Amino acid sequence: MAITAIKGFNxxxxxxxxxxxxxxxxxxxxxxxxxxxxxxxxxxxxxxxxSRSIGDATDIVEKEMYTFIDKGENSITLRPEGxxxxxxxxxxxxxxxxxxxxxLYYLGPMFRYxxxxxxxxxxxxxxxxxxxxxHDPLADAQVLNMLVQFFRATGLDEPQLQINSLxxxxxxPGYRAALVGFLESRLxxxxxxxxxxxxxxxLRVLDCKVPGCVEATIGAPSxxxxxxxxxxxxxxxxxxxxxxxATPYSINPRMVRGLDYYTRTTFEMxxxxxxxxxxxAAGGRYDGLISQLGGPAIPxxxxxxxxxxxxxxxxxxxxxxxxxxxxxxLGAGERSFAFRLMHDLLRAGIRVEMDYDGKSLxxxxxxxxxxxxxxxxxxxxxxxxxxxxxxxxxxxxxxxELPLRAEDIMRVLS
RNA sequence: GUGGCUAUGGUGAAGCGGUCAACACUUACGACUGUGACUCGUACAUUCGUCGGUUCAAAUCCGACUAGCCACCCCA
Numbered sequence: 001m002a003i004t005a006i007k008g009f010n011x012x013x014x015x016x017x018x019x020x021x022x023x024x025x026x027x028x029x030x031x032x033x034x035x036x037x038x039x040x041x042x043x044x045x046x047x048x049x050x051s052r053s054i055g056d057a058t059d060i061v062e063k064e065m066y067t068f069i070d071k072g073e074n075s076i077t078l079r080p081e082g083x084x085x086x087x088x089x090x091x092x093x094x095x096x097x098x099x100x101x102x103x104l105y106y107l108g109p110m111f112r113y114x115x116x117x118x119x120x121x122x123x124x125x126x127x128x129x130x131x132x133x134x135h136d137p138l139a140d141a142q143v144l145n146m147l148v149q150f151f152r153a154t155g156l157d158e159p160q161l162q163i164n165s166l167x168x169x170x171x172x173p174g175y176r177a178a179l180v181g182f183l184e185s186r187l188x189x190x191x192x193x194x195x196x197x198x199x200x201x202x203l204r205v206l207d208c209k210v211p212g213c214v215e216a217t218i219g220a221p222s223x224x225x226x227x228x229x230x231x232x233x234x235x236x237x238x239x240x241x242x243x244x245x246a247t248p249y250s251i252n253p254r255m256v257r258g259l260d261y262y263t264r265t266t267f268e269m270x271x272x273x274x275x276x277x278x279x280x281a282a283g284g285r286y287d288g289l290i291s292q293l294g295g296p297a298i299p300x301x302x303x304x305x306x307x308x309x310x311x312x313x314x315x316x317x318x319x320x321x322x323x324x325x326x327x328x329x330l331g332a333g334e335r336s337f338a339f340r341l342m343h344d345l346l347r348a349g350i351r352v353e354m355d356y357d358g359k360s361l362x363x364x365x366x367x368x369x370x371x372x373x374x375x376x377x378x379x380x381x382x383x384x385x386x387x388x389x390x391x392x393x394x395x396x397x398x399x400x401e402l403p404l405r406a407e408d409i410m411r412v413l414s
Numbered sequence: 415g416u417g418g419c420u421a422u423g424g425u426g427a428a429g430c431g432g433u434c435a436a437c438a439c440u441u442a443c444g445a446c447u448g449u450g451a452c453u454c455g456u457a458c459a460u461u462c463g464u465c466g467g468u469u470c471a472a473a474u475c476c477g478a479c480u481a482g483c484c485a486c487c488c489c490a
Contacts, residue, residue: 059489060489063488064489112488116483275485280490282489304490364449367450369450370451376450390449392450399449
């Protein structure tokens, strides 16, 4: 039996890589337009970074991390998400000293040990962006608008933006207490999972899809009614900015996040097209994270989107590269002439293909067709002797006689 | 970690106990001795995820294992 890839780790084959490049290029273009610069950080970090930022009691840290001990006895973890590493770098290199307002984006593989399913893999890829140093809801709104811009630019208008506010360390405890009080009386109506959540993370009960739980939580207190003045103003501000740019969104007071560091604004881009993996991108504000990791008290906000999920939404769209010209040759003698011509054209930036191993002309023409070459050119003894030949436009079969020099060929191609 | 489903060539698949494992696509070569797409011809699974069992006989029945998919949990 041949060796196969690890469960949940996928190859991105040439037929799909074009789609991935389209996504990545679009993200880079949109993000850079918005003033974000790329930051590249390692795929592994000390385990402690993640347990401290994401939260010890979260599922990610409790059961989904690829953690191991290296030869120096250090506990190392393959990053399960990007923000922690980016903020570690931000603090470690004191980027805030130059300018506390940093706009950073990153992209790359993330790792989570979960059972794979549609749109969820053990190695998956995210593109994320972060803004540090801005308290004003303007930063929230810019990040959200940029996300919406990205999806539009990618040709996807389906995912919907949902926003919520989780409050801050001031007001969240009060809300949590109110919710616990409410749920306590209906504990017997909740599913087994929710009974467990009730003690570990009561906010999650609101997110449960079991009909009994949905019903039991109908009159539950909303986070939005328990926000303190500051959080209330902030959330209103975010909405105001979104309204002013006519960015469509809806408020989902039941939206909960899986990472502990979120405060105030949280959001998701959701789709109904990916089965149970409805979130294509998600993020929020993390005002306490940087100081929690040993940096100064600087706020932050950001998001990450799942590339596999975006790629799935894009479907089987073709992004293949077509050659401009295919050169067919009739004999070994002509091939060196053709090779030289191809070389000149490649140097000029023309995409050229030629036959590699002396196949029949029929085969070569078939190949030109299969590669979807725009033009073909047959080179035989006559062409080599006369220095002229005929370029055939594959689309309609018309031929153009011309001298076989790079500049003449380029003229026909343009 | 839990549950369900499925495993036949490069791909999509027929086959449901008994002659060479259909068919389609892909690929290669040819019909056209210097011009593709359409058409036609030829070739391409000593073998049906793996191991074991039942049987005179198994891709077809049984068991175990493995893998994949989907769902739950959770999440991008």
